[in-house]
Amino acid sequence: MTDITLLDGGMGQELVHRTGDAPTPLWGTQVMIDHPGLVEAIHHDYFVAGATIATSNTYAILRDRLDGTPFELHFAELNLAAMTEAKAAAAHFPNTRVAGSIGPIKASYRPDLHPDYDVAIKIYGEKARMTALHADILLAETVASVLHARSVLDAALDTGLPVWLALTVDDQDGTRLRSGEPLADVLPHIGKASAVLINCSSPEAIKPALDILKTSGMPFGAYANGFEKITAAFLEDKPTVDALSARKDLTPAAYADHVMGWVGQGATIVGGCCEVGPDHIKEIAERLRAAGHTIV
Numbered sequence: 001m002t003d004i005t006l007l008d009g010g011m012g013q014e015l016v017h018r019t020g021d022a023p024t025p026l027w028g029t030q031v032m033i034d035h036p037g038l039v040e041a042i043h044h045d046y047f048v049a050g051a052t053i054a055t056s057n058t059y060a061i062l063r064d065r066l067d068g069t070p071f072e073l074h075f076a077e078l079n080l081a082a083m084t085e086a087k088a089a090a091a092h093f094p095n096t097r098v099a100g101s102i103g104p105i106k107a108s109y110r111p112d113l114h115p116d117y118d119v120a121i122k123i124y125g126e127k128a129r130m131t132a133l134h135a136d137i138l139l140a141e142t143v144a145s146v147l148h149a150r151s152v153l154d155a156a157l158d159t160g161l162p163v164w165l166a167l168t169v170d171d172q173d174g175t176r177l178r179s180g181e182p183l184a185d186v187l188p189h190i191g192k193a194s195a196v197l198i199n200c201s202s203p204e205a206i207k208p209a210l211d212i213l214k215t216s217g218m219p220f221g222a223y224a225n226g227f228e229k230i231t232a233a234f235l236e237d238k239p240t241v242d243a244l245s246a247r248k249d250l251t252p253a254a255y256a257d258h259v260m261g262w263v264g265q266g267a268t269i270v271g272g273c274c275e276v277g278p279d280h281i282k283e284i285a286e287r288l289r290a291a292g293h294t295i296v
Helices: 012-019 028-034 038-049 075-090 117-132 146-157 183-189 203-216 252-264 278-290
Strands: 003-006 053-055 097-102 137-143 163-167 195-199 220-224 269-272
Touching: 003 278, 012 028, 012 038, 028 038, 028 075, 038 053, 038 075, 038 278, 053 075, 053 137, 075 097, 075 117, 097 117, 117 137, 117 146, 137 146, 146 163, 146 183, 183 203, 195 203, 203 220, 203 252, 220 252, 252 269, 252 278, 269 278
Parallel strands: 003 269, 053 097, 097 137, 137 163, 163 195, 195 220, 220 269
Antiparallel strands: none
């Protein structure tokens, strides 16, 4: 059958669930500081479940996210800590890789806040160079506009590592980026990426999005979130994830149904995002093997 790369699931939400700590605007960064070693344990659990990629807990470690916090002078230190925990977990599992996550400048789902290209490429460039020192792949996540895609991709490609671009689409219309731009408008700008994905969108929005991505001719895939909806409160300044609610219907079996549908469309890279945990990844791994696919 097909070789499938199985990503892990969400990290930030899994950290919060396991500790019971109140979410902060720093997302999983704060939990990582307060509970050293827990990130490595979660990476380990995803590998046990069947994932072959550890996505580093570096998504929200950007200078602008740290500004005005007690950690604003610890950008490099925090990035290294997150990468070290991912690599430590991967060292125990052969044929696994670490994907260095690069989240959006300013905030998720807020393309209106994204700086101009010349500013953004410098910010992403510093982040990409630092993360690439300890990664096998760079994964630009929750890319919400054409401008965001161009700037983060150009910055990351300068490192020489393979770059996977993960775009986020409108939950009600998977043919559009969260900026409102047609998803197809990003395709002319991503020819040097090694793969193109959809992430942190509702599972239902991903099918029409993949129909567009498959026209790119490059490896493609998806990993959805398990939120009920992106609320107005979450789109305010310095949001916390307690403004979002997890879906009750997205059981491991239900989520795996979606994933197998994406594989049926030709996706070769699949996994989960926020509110998708190790049990979901385990179910996906079992389904993939039962269908005759090889997890790589």
